[in-house]
Amino acid sequence: MQFDDLKLSPGARMKLVLSGVGGDQASIQSKFIGAYPQHSIIAGVPATAASGALEAGSKVLVSMVTPTDIVTFMTAIEAVAVTPFPHVFLAYPESINVRTVRSAARVNVGVSAQVTNLSADDLVEMHEAQILDMSVSGLRLASKEALGAIGDELALHVQLSFDNIERNIMLAGIIRSLSVSPVRGTPFPQTCGVEFTSMADDKRVVLYAFVFCMIQRFGPQM
Numbered sequence: 001m002q003f004d005d006l007k008l009s010p011g012a013r014m015k016l017v018l019s020g021v022g023g024d025q026a027s028i029q030s031k032f033i034g035a036y037p038q039h040s041i042i043a044g045v046p047a048t049a050a051s052g053a054l055e056a057g058s059k060v061l062v063s064m065v066t067p068t069d070i071v072t073f074m075t076a077i078e079a080v081a082v083t084p085f086p087h088v089f090l091a092y093p094e095s096i097n098v099r100t101v102r103s104a105a106r107v108n109v110g111v112s113a114q115v116t117n118l119s120a121d122d123l124v125e126m127h128e129a130q131i132l133d134m135s136v137s138g139l140r141l142a143s144k145e146a147l148g149a150i151g152d153e154l155a156l157h158v159q160l161s162f163d164n165i166e167r168n169i170m171l172a173g174i175i176r177s178l179s180v181s182p183v184r185g186t187p188f189p190q191t192c193g194v195e196f197t198s199m200a201d202d203k204r205v206v207l208y209a210f211v212f213c214m215i216q217r218f219g220p221q222m
Contacts, residue, residue, distance in 0.1 A: 003035065003073070003092065003097070007206055012031065012066070012131055013029065013031060013064060013219075014031065014064045015059075015063045015064065016045070016064070017060065018054075027077045030044060030045045030140055030185060031043060031186040033087060035109055036092070038092050040091055041075070041092060043087060043090060044085060045062055045088055049086070050080055051082060052214060054088055055077065055080065056079055058075050058076065060077055061073075062090070069099060070098075070100050071097065071149060074093065075090045075095040076090070077089070077091075078091055085204055087145055088205075105128065105136075105211065105212075106133050107133060108132065109131050109132070109133060110130060110132065111131040112158070113128075113141065113157065114126045114156070115127045115128075115141065115143070116154065116219050117152055117153075117155050118152075118178075119148060119152035120152070127143055127145040128143065129141045129142060129188070131156075131158065132191070138176070138194050139171075139193040140193050140194070141156075142183045142188035144190065148174050148175050150176065151174065152172055152174070154175060154194060155172050157169075158170075159181075162209065168205045168207055170203075171207070173194035173197055174195050175196055175203055176193045176194065176195045178191070179192070
């Protein structure tokens with residue numbers, strides 16, 4: 001896979017890792033500005049790094065996280081500039097390493113939900129829960145009590161708000177994982193992973209719009 005295949009947008013985060021004397025490493029946060037295919041990558045860097053740690057000729061390990069992958073590659077600093085803003089030119093890599101970490105981009109949301117276990121005998125009992133994170137294929141729920149067992153089907157009533165749009169929708173999914181551990185920042189000790197089942201096209205459009213709006217605003221979950 002080639003770097004250009006990533007089709008990065010300006011502003012994408014990149015971490016530059018430099019090896020120093022004695023094996024010490026320094027990590028510098030940078031932002032992708034642009035690239036000239038097969039020649040150079042341009043990245044914005046902090047002013048202190050441009051005038052200190054970064055030097056032309058230094059070898060650099062670049063790592064970055066896309067919505068679904070972890071990308072790494074080795075390169076070298078071709079030039080460092082401080083005007084009109086601090087930035088570096090990196091040699092265009094011959095190849096990059098890509099490790100897929102999830103099939104769909106996931107984003108932290110913190111949205112309240114009313115949940116019913118459709119596999120339980122009492123279908124009218126609803127539970128308060130919080131959606132911790134969500135993708136177009138599933139979500140992670142936190143609750144005070146267990147919402148069911150692995151394989152149970154849940155119905156979730158949620159209100160999704162984005163770009164001055166509010167939609168109340170019902171989502172259905174299957175519990176795929178369970179965990180009992182305190183969730184930081186919430187009163188909920190129970191969590192479960194839910195995979196969405198098939199849904200109507202209008203719901204899918206709203207779900208996709210919400211998830212990708214949140215990714216653009218806050219970035220994907222790391």
